[in-house]
Amino acid sequence: MPRQEVSISDIARAAGVSHSTVSRALRDSSLISPQVRAQIQQLAREMGYTPNAIARSLQTQRTKTIGVVVTSIADPFYGDIVKGVEAVTRAAGFSVFLGVSHNDPFQEMQVIESFHQRRVDGLIIASSRITGSFHSRSDRLHIPTVLVNNQTEAQEAPLHWVAIDDKRGAMLAVEHLVQLGHRSIGYLGLGNRPRSNRLRLEGYRQALVQAGITPRPEWIRVVAHDQESEPDDAGLGRQALPELLDSDITALFCYNDMVAIGVLLACRDLGIAVPQQLSLVGFDDVITASYVSPALTTVHQPKLQLGQLAAQTMLDILQNRPVENHLLFPSLIVRSSTASL
Amino acid sequence: MPRQEVSISDIARAAGVSHSTVSRALRDSSLISPQVRAQIQQLAREMGYTPNAIARSLQTQRTKTIGVVVTSIADPFYGDIVKGVEAVTRAAGFSVFLGVSHNDPFQEMQVIESFHQRRVDGLIIASSRITGSFHSRSDRLHIPTVLVNNQTEAQEAPLHWVAIDDKRGAMLAVEHLVQLGHRSIGYLGLGNRPRSNRLRLEGYRQALVQAGITPRPEWIRVVAHDQESEPDDAGLGRQALPELLDSDITALFCYNDMVAIGVLLACRDLGIAVPQQLSLVGFDDVITASYVSPALTTVHQPKLQLGQLAAQTMLDILQNRPVENHLLFPSLIVRSSTASL
16 A cells, blocks of 8 residues: 655645645745745645654654653543643643553553664653663663653663652552551552562551550452463452451551552452442542442542653753652541441 | 663764764664674663664654554443454554544544644544534644544545444344244333444344334433533433333333443432333443342344454555454343343
C-alpha cells in the first residue's frame, strides 16, 4: 500500500507557483502577500495536505509531543492520571502518546528509548522502576522528565517529580483501624513497588507504635510477582490471605485496592465475613473499590491532580520557568469494609 | 534544558575519521571494513549515541511504529487488546504508541491526525466512532488502518478489521436466560456504541422470537451519554435501572459488564436481590466482572486474540501479504448473577 501523500511540490504545480512560495505561504511567511497566502493555504487544505511533523521538527527541534509511560492500561489507576496529563498538555497544544512498561524496568527503558528516538519533547513516567545501571543511560538521554509516584529508591538523578505522601496515607488507614478498636492489624504489601511499599510499611509501623502497639512479624507479608507471570495484584492478594489468617489479625491494611479486592475474594471463598470478622482497608481509591461488596474503605489518591501537576511541571520545564516538585496529601474514604471490633 | 545529543560529527571527531565514514559504519555499509565498522559502532555506544529515528525515517519512509487508538485507558477491556497488539508487533520490531479518543469522534480524529503527523506506519483503532465527513478526511491519510470492533455503520471505507460477532454474543446471553425459564427479559443498551449496540439488540430480539417470545417495548432501554459529562458506563446502568423495573422483567441483558455492574449497584441500593429477584448478564468478560458480588454471568470476548489478530493483519498489510478480516465468536461464562426463575 504506497503512500500517496500530497507534497509541497504537488501544491506548487497545481497553483502554478514555485516550491518556495508554497513553503513560505504554508509557514505564514510575511514574504508572501496575505491574499496569496490565503489562496495557497486554501488549496493545500482542499488537496488534503498534511504538514510533515517529522520534517518540521528537524528544523524546530521541537515535536510538541509528550510521551507518557504507564505500567498498565488495565489498571484504572492510570486512567485518571493520563486524563489529568491530557487536560493540561492538550490545552497547551501538545499531543500525548502513551507507552506501557508492564511494571518491568527493561520494558520501561525500551519504551523510553523509543519515545526518545521519536524525539518527544518530554517524558512523564508513572511508577518508574528504573534503577541503577539504567539511570546512567537515562541521564544521557537529556529529555526533560517528570516522575509520578516514583518507585526508584536511587535519588542521584536530578529528575522532577510529583508524588503522593505514601507514609501519611498508610498512617491514615491504620489510625482509622485503631480508632475502631483493632489492636492486631496486618499489612499486606507488594515487593515490586519498592519505594511506596517501604513508605507505606513505615507509616503502618509508626501509626501502630504511636498507638502503643508493637507490630508482630507474623502480621506483615510483602509478596512479589513471579517474574514470568503477568502481574495481577488482585491474584496476589487472594493467594496471600490464608497465611496471614494464621496470625490473630482482626484488620488488614493492603498495599492497594486491587490487593484488597483479591483479599475480599479470598474471604468470599473461605466464608470469612467482611467487615464482621475482618476489617479491610485499601489504597488508591480506584473506581472498582466502590463496585465491590462491601465497598472498600480506602486511602484516596488525587489521581487527576497528580496527572495535571505532572503535566504542568513538564510545561514549566519546557518553557524555562521555575520548577517545583509536589508532594500531595491523601485522604481517607470510609466505606463498608471496616467496622468496630 | 538544552539537548546535548551525541551527533555523528562528534563521533567522527573522536574517531578521527570523516562524517560519511561514521554514517556508513553505523548503517552497516559494506563500503567500510568490518573491523572499522565494529570499532566505530563500539565508540558510538560508549559515547551514548542514539540514532535519530526521525532523520532516519525521512530516508526510509518507515518509522517502525504502530499507533493504537483506544477509547479509554480506564476500561480494562482495552488493556487486554493492547497486550495482544504489543505481543505481536514487538516481536516484529515495532514500537507501539497509544492515544486515547474518550469515545469522541472529534478526539479520535485528532489522535489519528497527530499519529499521522508523526508518520506512524500503521493505525489500529479500537471501537472507532469516525463517521461521515470524517471518513473523507481519513481516506486521504493513506495510512494502513485496522479497526477492532468498529462502531461505524458506514461501510464505504476500504478498511481492514477484526471484530467480535456481537449478534451471536447477544443470542448466547438471551438463550441462557430463556433456558433458565425467564420469559420477560429486558435489554439495557448504550447509544454511543452505535454499531455493536444495534447488533446486540438484533441478537436479543432474534433469540426471544426464536423462543416464541415477543419482546415488549418497555423491556428495552438504550441510554446515551451526556455529551458534556465524562462517559461512565456503570453510572448509566445505575441510573437506568429504576425505569426498567416498572416493566415486568425478571432478567436483564446489559450492553456490557460495566453497565451490568452499575445495575448491580442500583439493585444493592434498592434492596433487589440478584439473582433471586433479577437475573443479570453482561458482555465483554472484563476482569472486574469476576470481582463483584454476585460474580457476573457474561459473554466472553477473546480480547487478547482480537489484539493479536489486529496486529497480525497490520503486519500483513505492511508486508504486502494477503489480508483477511476476522469475525470472532464469543462464548458464555456462567457465574452467579443468573438463576432459574
